[in-house]
Amino acid sequence: MPTERYDAVVVGAGPAGSLAALVLARAGKSVCLLERGPYPGAKNLYGGVVYGRVLDAIIPEWTDEAPIERWVTRRVTMVLTKTQSLAVDFRSAAWGAPPYNGATALRPAFDSWLAGRAEREGATLVTSTTATKLLRDPAGRVGGVSTDRPEGDIESRIVIACDGVNSFIAREAGLAPPLESAQCTLGVKEVRALPAGEIERRLALAPGEGADFEILGGTGGVAGGGFLYTNAESLSVGVVLVLDDLARSGRRPEELLAELSGHPAIAPLLAGSELVEYGAHLIPEAGLAMMPKLAGDGILVAGDAAGMCLAAGLFLEGVNFAMASGALAGRAAAEALERSDTSASGLSGYAKLLQSSFVLADHRKLRRAPDLVMSERMQRRYPALLCNLAEELFTVRNPEPKRGLFELARPARKRAGLRRRDLARDAWDIWRTFG
Amino acid sequence: MRGESGPEVAFEDRMATTEFRVAPGAHITIDGDTCRGCTTRECITACPANLFAPMADGGVLFSYEQCFECGTCYLVCNEKGAITWNYPVGGAGVAYRRS
Numbered sequence: 336m337p338t339e340r341y342d343a344v345v346v347g348a349g350p351a352g353s354l355a356a357l358v359l360a361r362a363g364k365s366v367c368l369l370e371r372g373p374y375p376g377a378k379n380l381y382g383g384v385v386y387g388r389v390l391d392a393i394i395p396e397w398t399d400e401a402p403i404e405r406w407v408t409r410r411v412t413m414v415l416t417k418t419q420s421l422a423v424d425f426r427s428a429a430w431g432a433p434p435y436n437g438a439t440a441l442r443p444a445f446d447s448w449l450a451g452r453a454e455r456e457g458a459t460l461v462t463s464t465t466a467t468k469l470l471r472d473p474a475g476r477v478g479g480v481s482t483d484r485p486e487g488d489i490e491s492r493i494v495i496a497c498d499g500v501n502s503f504i505a506r507e508a509g510l511a512p513p514l515e516s517a518q519c520t521l522g523v524k525e526v527r528a529l530p531a532g533e534i535e536r537r538l539a540l541a542p543g544e545g546a547d548f549e550i551l552g553g554t555g556g557v558a559g560g561g562f563l564y565t566n567a568e569s570l571s572v573g574v575v576l577v578l579d580d581l582a583r584s585g586r587r588p589e590e591l592l593a594e595l596s597g598h599p600a601i602a603p604l605l606a607g608s609e610l611v612e613y614g615a616h617l618i619p620e621a622g623l624a625m626m627p628k629l630a631g632d633g634i635l636v637a638g639d640a641a642g643m644c645l646a647a648g649l650f651l652e653g654v655n656f657a658m659a660s661g662a663l664a665g666r667a668a669a670e671a672l673e674r675s676d677t678s679a680s681g682l683s684g685y686a687k688l689l690q691s692s693f694v695l696a697d698h699r700k701l702r703r704a705p706d707l708v709m710s711e712r713m714q715r716r717y718p719a720l721l722c723n724l725a726e727e728l729f730t731v732r733n734p735e736p737k738r739g740l741f742e743l744a745r746p747a748r749k750r751a752g753l754r755r756r757d758l759a760r761d762a763w764d765i766w767r768t769f770g
Numbered sequence: 771m772r773g774e775s776g777p778e779v780a781f782e783d784r785m786a787t788t789e790f791r792v793a794p795g796a797h798i799t800i801d802g803d804t805c806r807g808c809t810t811r812e813c814i815t816a817c818p819a820n821l822f823a824p825m826a827d828g829g830v831l832f833s834y835e836q837c838f839e840c841g842t843c844y845l846v847c848n849e850k851g852a853i854t855w856n857y858p859v860g861g862a863g864v865a866y867r868r869s
């Protein structure tokens with residue numbers, strides 16, 4: 336590969352990179368979309384559910400075209416103790432029809448489709464190629480990337496770093512400090528094959544419809560959570576583990592996952608399914624607190640590389656945040672190229688676009704969520720309190736008469752090791768965080 | 771080879787479900803001396819691919835072939851300079867199909 340020249344190089348063909356490339360190409364710019372995997376999505380293990388409404392304006396026909404596994408019509412939010420579970424089981428018929436809400440999708444297929452859409456607009460996708468360092472002009476501004484191909488330098492007027500959570504590119508550019516373990520959780524996941532009809536029978540779903548289980552507790556004393564999603568002919572089941580907690584616990588990730596899979600509320604859903612893929616990936620959890628400088632001279636950062644994944648307990652949304660921030664980076668880059676000013680100040684429109692979009696609005700609104708959700712009380716004590724209360728309430732102890740909720744609450748609270756003033760304080764915290 | 775049903779699959783069978791396009795050289799290396807002096811050795815249990823094996827002499831043996839390229843090891847290792855961490859050469863490494 337001889338030295339090539341483009342208006343823009345986008346590093347990483349995940350959802351952020353493909354959208355950045357698509358928007359740039361559509362604006363008539365020459366753009367190279369660089370991906371180290373043999374195909375887009377090869378490295379991008381996630382949960383997952385894609386919330387695709389951000390595509391409505393960019394790829395209006397996405398609901399027909401994207402490789403969707405199932406449209407989610409059932410969302411179960413669940414707390415677990417070792418032997419109990421309590422769930423809010425929400426169903427919406429509206430989510431099963433346009434404009435839809437969430438869709439399960441497999442990332443190798445989804446990311447390849449999205450990168451293909453960028454190619455159709457004129458972007459050049461180059462796979463099996465790792466960007467190894469930034470090229471700089473004598474003044475120090477970014478002017479492209481080196482790759483691990485022989486003579487693989489690619490010059491460009493702008494680089495967009497969409498290289499995911501570890502983002503060595505944003506760090507090399509000096510936009511972000513080294514990643515820290517405290518900013519990350521580790522997702523560990525199994526894909527388990529099961530026939531479509533069996534999935535629909537077990538989860539009480541109509542054909543083509545899907546379920547999404549978000550789980551708090553059940554991670555064997557390591558702070559985190561779990562998930563279970565239905566694909567067309569497989570289930571994705573995984574745990575999300577606070578990295579420092581995992582390391583200190585000395586427990587193995589697959590053991591913790593086996594514990595969740597073996598829970599009496601989960602095991603029957605998985606029974607007889609066949610493990611067909613196992614893997615792991617980091618999640619940037621710290622939100623606003625870990626966001627880097629978004630622009631430098633000749634460079635922008637988007638998606639997980641910029642810590643834009645929303646991981647806030649009730650929500651685990653990264654793909655939509657990546658697509659939205661990537662598209663805005665592409666737009667800001669195209670405008671800067673038009674004006675022939677790709678300096679940090681010429682690219683500052685990107686931060687403004689993000690400020691006025693849901694990306695930073697949601698992060699600002701939920702800035703306290705990561706700490707709250709991973710706190711010891713939310714992780715251990717509340718799941719126990721809620722489950723114990725439910726067990727007391729629904730256990731019939733004839734000939735004893737029923738006791739009122741108030742009478743039950745006190746011993747349940749005490750058993751969970753919570754004081755009354757903890758409850759008051761946490762109620763206020765929850766209100767402040769999610770209200 | 772495909773895994774058996776039920777969660778109690780042997781670890782090798784679990785890893786065998788995932789495709790790895792093994793590069794000729796290691797993308798991650800560890801410094802044996804630093805590891806021998808390490809007191810936490812948290813990489814050994816935290817690595818989801820179980821690629822760090824404790825050795826009798828107190829050191830650690832690392833094999834790169836079935837790495838998910840997640841980053842856990844370099845983040846949890848608190849001995850500066852023990853791990854040199856890179857992505858594998860383009861096209862090599864883990865290739866998820868169904869995740």
Ligand SMILES: Cc1cc2nc3c(=O)[nH]c(=O)nc-3n(C[C@H](O)[C@H](O)[C@H](O)COP(=O)(O)OP(=O)(O)OC[C@H]3O[C@@H](n4cnc5c(N)ncnc54)[C@H](O)[C@@H]3O)c2cc1C
Pocket residue numbers: 346347348349350351352369370371372375376377378379380381382383384385386464465466467497498499500521522523524573575616617618637638639640644651652653654655657857
């Ligand atoms: C266990 C887990 C569950 C999740 N569940 C959900 C969910 O249900 N819904 C949801 O919306 N989000 C979920 N997320 C988050 C979501 O996966 C991410 O936020 C999203 O993938 C970020 O997109 P991105 O394009 O920024 O980065 P990525 O998807 O990570 O893409 C980065 C790309 O850059 C490439 N790359 C990296 N470095 C280089 C280089 N030097 N040269 C060339 N290419 C490079 C990579 O190969 C990759 O293709 C989950 C994440 C995990 C780990």
Ligand code: SF4
Pocket residue numbers: 800804805806808809810811812813814822830846847848849852853
């Ligand atoms: S890699 Fe780091 S954590 Fe693991 S043994 Fe070596 S020094 Fe210790």
Ligand code: SF4
Pocket residue numbers: 798816817818819820821836837838839840841842843844
């Ligand atoms: S990157 Fe992840 S899978 Fe690879 S050795 Fe490190 S911890 Fe293990």
